[in-house]
Amino acid sequence: MVSHRQGNAQRISALDERAEALHLKRDMGIADARAMHPCIDIVEADPEADRRLLEGLADWCDRYTPLVALDGVDGLFLDVTGCTHLFGGERAMLDDILSRFFHQGFDVRAGLAPTPGAAWAAARFCGDRIVGSGEEEALLAPLPLAALRIAPETRASLESVGLRTAGAVMAAPRAPLARRFGASLLLRLDQALGHLDEAISPRLPVAPLSVERHLVEPVTLTEDIERLVGLLATTLKTDLERRGEGARSLALLLFRVDGAVSRIALGTSRPMRDPRLIQKLFHERLAALEQDIDAGYGFDLVRLSVLAAAAFDMAQADLTGEVADDGADIALFADRIRARLGEGAVLRPVAFESHLPERAVANIPFTEAPRRITPPRKPGKVQAPKTIFPPERPIRLFRAPEPIEVPATEMPEGPPRNFRWRRALYRVTRAEGPERIAAEWWREAPGDPSASSRDYFRIEDADGRRYWLYRQGLYGGSQVAPRWFMHGVFA
Amino acid sequence: MAISAVARETVFALRRQIAKIEGTLPERLQAPAGAPLDTDGSADAAPSDLTIVRRGLAAALPDAFLPVGVERLDAALGGGLPKAALSEIHGLETREAGAVAGFALSLTSLILKQAHGLPVLWIGTTEIFREAGFPYARGLQASFGIAPEQLLFSEAPKLVDALWVAEEAARMTALAAVILEIRGNPQRLDLTATRRLHARAASAGRPVFLLRQAAEPEPTAAPVRLIVSSAPAVPRVTVAGPLAGSIGRPAFTIAIGKSRTALPGQFTLEWNPDERAFDERRGQRTENSVPVVSLPRGRKDPAAASGAVLAFPAPRSSDVGSSATGGQPPPGQRAAHFGPRRAG
Numbered sequence: 001m002v003s004h005r006q007g008n009a010q011r012i013s014a015l016d017e018r019a020e021a022l023h024l025k026r027d028m029g030i031a032d033a034r035a036m037h038p039c040i041d042i043v044e045a046d047p048e049a050d051r052r053l054l055e056g057l058a059d060w061c062d063r064y065t066p067l068v069a070l071d072g073v074d075g076l077f078l079d080v081t082g083c084t085h086l087f088g089g090e091r092a093m094l095d096d097i098l099s100r101f102f103h104q105g106f107d108v109r110a111g112l113a114p115t116p117g118a119a120w121a122a123a124r125f126c127g128d129r130i131v132g133s134g135e136e137e138a139l140l141a142p143l144p145l146a147a148l149r150i151a152p153e154t155r156a157s158l159e160s161v162g163l164r165t166a167g168a169v170m171a172a173p174r175a176p177l178a179r180r181f182g183a184s185l186l187l188r189l190d191q192a193l194g195h196l197d198e199a200i201s202p203r204l205p206v207a208p209l210s211v212e213r214h215l216v217e218p219v220t221l222t223e224d225i226e227r228l229v230g231l232l233a234t235t236l237k238t239d240l241e242r243r244g245e246g247a248r249s250l251a252l253l254l255f256r257v258d259g260a261v262s263r264i265a266l267g268t269s270r271p272m273r274d275p276r277l278i279q280k281l282f283h284e285r286l287a288a289l290e291q292d293i294d295a296g297y298g299f300d301l302v303r304l305s306v307l308a309a310a311a312f313d314m315a316q317a318d319l320t321g322e323v324a325d326d327g328a329d330i331a332l333f334a335d336r337i338r339a340r341l342g343e344g345a346v347l348r349p350v351a352f353e354s355h356l357p358e359r360a361v362a363n364i365p366f367t368e369a370p371r372r373i374t375p376p377r378k379p380g381k382v383q384a385p386k387t388i389f390p391p392e393r394p395i396r397l398f399r400a401p402e403p404i405e406v407p408a409t410e411m412p413e414g415p416p417r418n419f420r421w422r423r424a425l426y427r428v429t430r431a432e433g434p435e436r437i438a439a440e441w442w443r444e445a446p447g448d449p450s451a452s453s454r455d456y457f458r459i460e461d462a463d464g465r466r467y468w469l470y471r472q473g474l475y476g477g478s479q480v481a482p483r484w485f486m487h488g489v490f491a
Numbered sequence: 492m493a494i495s496a497v498a499r500e501t502v503f504a505l506r507r508q509i510a511k512i513e514g515t516l517p518e519r520l521q522a523p524a525g526a527p528l529d530t531d532g533s534a535d536a537a538p539s540d541l542t543i544v545r546r547g548l549a550a551a552l553p554d555a556f557l558p559v560g561v562e563r564l565d566a567a568l569g570g571g572l573p574k575a576a577l578s579e580i581h582g583l584e585t586r587e588a589g590a591v592a593g594f595a596l597s598l599t600s601l602i603l604k605q606a607h608g609l610p611v612l613w614i615g616t617t618e619i620f621r622e623a624g625f626p627y628a629r630g631l632q633a634s635f636g637i638a639p640e641q642l643l644f645s646e647a648p649k650l651v652d653a654l655w656v657a658e659e660a661a662r663m664t665a666l667a668a669v670i671l672e673i674r675g676n677p678q679r680l681d682l683t684a685t686r687r688l689h690a691r692a693a694s695a696g697r698p699v700f701l702l703r704q705a706a707e708p709e710p711t712a713a714p715v716r717l718i719v720s721s722a723p724a725v726p727r728v729t730v731a732g733p734l735a736g737s738i739g740r741p742a743f744t745i746a747i748g749k750s751r752t753a754l755p756g757q758f759t760l761e762w763n764p765d766e767r768a769f770d771e772r773r774g775q776r777t778e779n780s781v782p783v784v785s786l787p788r789g790r791k792d793p794a795a796a797s798g799a800v801l802a803f804p805a806p807r808s809s810d811v812g813s814s815a816t817g818g819q820p821p822p823g824q825r826a827a828h829f830g831p832r833r834a835g
Contacts, residue, residue, distance in 0.1 A: 395626065398625075
């Protein structure tokens with residue numbers, strides 16, 4: 001028995017057959033239940049875990065249709081329009097669903113009807129019933145008002161005027177019903193009867209292309225899965241070719257025998273349709289996820305979906321099999337590395353207009369995105385004057401400038417004579433500078449210590465190593481003493 | 492000579508193309524030692540140096556060596572750095588990371604002179620990028636002429652991942668060069684790992700530079716190991732003569748740790764960012780810098796110690812700001828200095 005807190009009282013939120021046999025009911029107070037049967041076993045409800053379980057089941061139901069929606073906390077909608085023939089008809093599909101859930105240890109009620117409302121009612125009040133087109137009224141008529149999915153208050157007031165079944169409501173004149181009980185009652189009624197369309201909102205976007213393979217014998221080996229991916233990708237290729245597209249984003253869904261679903265998604269930097277390359281990418285991804293994917297008793301359904309596609313440009317290869325475009329190799333290489341090591345594994349520097357050294361270059365994850373970010377020059381516009389001698393910049397920059405200890409400088413504004421960095425003392429033999437770089441006041445808060453300007457010095461130490469130091473702040477000017485930082489290394 | 496070299500190159504390229512179409516490996520005779528086609532220095536090779544090299548498809552280049560551009564170093568290396576190979580560049584301490592990376596980048600810059608537009612991949616572990624700093628694209632462009640569009644960085648959290656990326660990258664012909672940066676002497680970077688890298692680099696015909704920061708020399712499959720440390724830079728050269736107290740072009744001290752010729756040597760090179768070429772510094776101190784015996788392993792590079800003895804006195808900080816008074820040229824030069832000004 002599972003309890004939950006409602007208001008100030010602990011109430012029963014769910015109970016099993018044995019508890020039902022003891023005449024306990026839902027929404028009964030725990031104190032009452034304990035008074036009746038002191039030895040009952042009570043577990044605190046965990047709505048989060050319930051939700052996760054339901055979502056897991058929804059993932060699993062993806063094997064029947066891509067349109068799966070959650071219904072409250074204890075139901076799932078499956079839009080199986082056009083999918084039933086794949087499983088041998090409606091009855092066979094329903095039996096398949098029920099038997100598979102049964103073997104997973106779930107007690108499931110299912111109903112199949114032309115409208116979501118009727119299916120809902122059939123599942124909850126008739127159990128395992130298939131309602132044909134036009135039979136909705138006959139199904140609903142004997143059912144209680146709860147089968148209409150209406151608010152409890154509406155139901156109570158309907159019952160108070162003597163309308164106790166859905167059939168009675170259907171027989172009643174519509175206008176007074178609408179006036180007295182609001183439009184939602186008639187909306188629900190019309191939706192259940194099919195007079196109005198009702199759309200379910202699926203959890204996941206429907207992939208434009210999907211290929212799947214049901215396996216009689218579940219597979220467990222990674223190599224088998226990779227081979228299957230290759231086969232599926234070959235099928236996918238013809239579909240992509242027909243559409244003139246290549247995949248930009250792919251997902252591999254592995255349905256385990258006991259109901260768990262693994263979803264492996266990856267993106268590509270340019271449209272791709274070659275099965276060999278797709279298999280290669282998934283090889284890397286599967287190698288990276290080796291610990292995370294538990295094959296258990298094996299996967300009995302493998303599906304490869306194209307989540308996003310883009311136009312694919314064909315390129316003619318020459319006799320040696322080489323395509324002139326070298327970018328494709330790099331893109332594929334980057335894709336493979338990203339598939340294994342994550343999005344940020346391959347970085348590409350992009351120059352930005354900024355005087356602050358750390359902002360002047362941004363290292364962004366590699367994509368085939370536009371190579372230049374700076375807008376093209378307008379002919380009439382006045383350009384900033386170009387410096388003939390660009391300022392010296394280090395070849396390596398520390399991610400965060402490292403504080404250094406500077407005992408003394410010869411002049412207040414001059415370079416240090418020696419400094420201590422990473423617990424080692426360095427003697428400065430030569431120095432160039434300062435190069436003053438003011439903070440970007442339009443970005444930082446005015447009181448921020450990082451908003452003060454920096455004086456950069458190029459330093460050579462006694463061993464000939466060259467560093468880039470800076471002093472933040474000025475001597476004497478403000479209350480805050482200036483601090484010294486190591487920011488980069490020269491060749 | 493030049494025409495025949497060009498013709499030979501064309502013939503080799505065609506032969507390679509045909510071999511690729513037919514799917515057969517070209518087998519050919521190569522004279523690698525001392526007979527680089529591009530350098531006009533020591534062109535005649537001893538007959539004993541002739542070796543039959545059987546290589547993969549892309550590696551059958553007529554010029555298998557990258558001449559550094561400094562005659563003595565090229566001669567000591569036997570023609571230059573091998574292009575289709577793994578080369579180790581060592582730094583003895585992490586703080587030498589700037590010099591080690593700078594030397595590798597200048598070699599990359601030399602390669603990019605020939606392979607236009609191809610990107611360069613720099614792989615490093617998170618550890619080394621944290622300890623020694625992340626490559627800064629602005630500085631690379633200013634000092635080595637490598638445009639940001641040509642650069643790719645890969646940061647791997649673990650050494651295994653970095654090695655995997657490097658192995659994948661080493662066999663790509665679409666990259667001009669691969670730089671792999673590792674700190675210390677990890678167990679995993681052993682002879683086998685370097686052999687794998689070297690084999691892939693050789694079959695792709697592209698260089699792989701293995702930068703080993705703060706590492707002891709170990710057995711390696713790389714044919715060349717250079718030990719790099721920074722050398723004091725000379726002052727900037729201005730129209731008015733050297734500017735006292737200024738820091739000029741980057742300079743490196745290179746010691747050969749391993750090479751095919753097994754000749755020891757120590758050189759001080761200066762990188763010229765404008766011409767993208769090396770100059771050897773032949774000052775008074777570096778003239779007889781080649782040691783009689785090879786350097787003992789594990790001890791500090793003697794060049795770094797000698798580097799502290801500067802010909803130029805340490806400047807007072809007042810000199811930096813007002814260098815015009817510090818670097819007062821002699822009267823003879825002054826007239827020459829004013830001459831072009833009037834003309835301009």
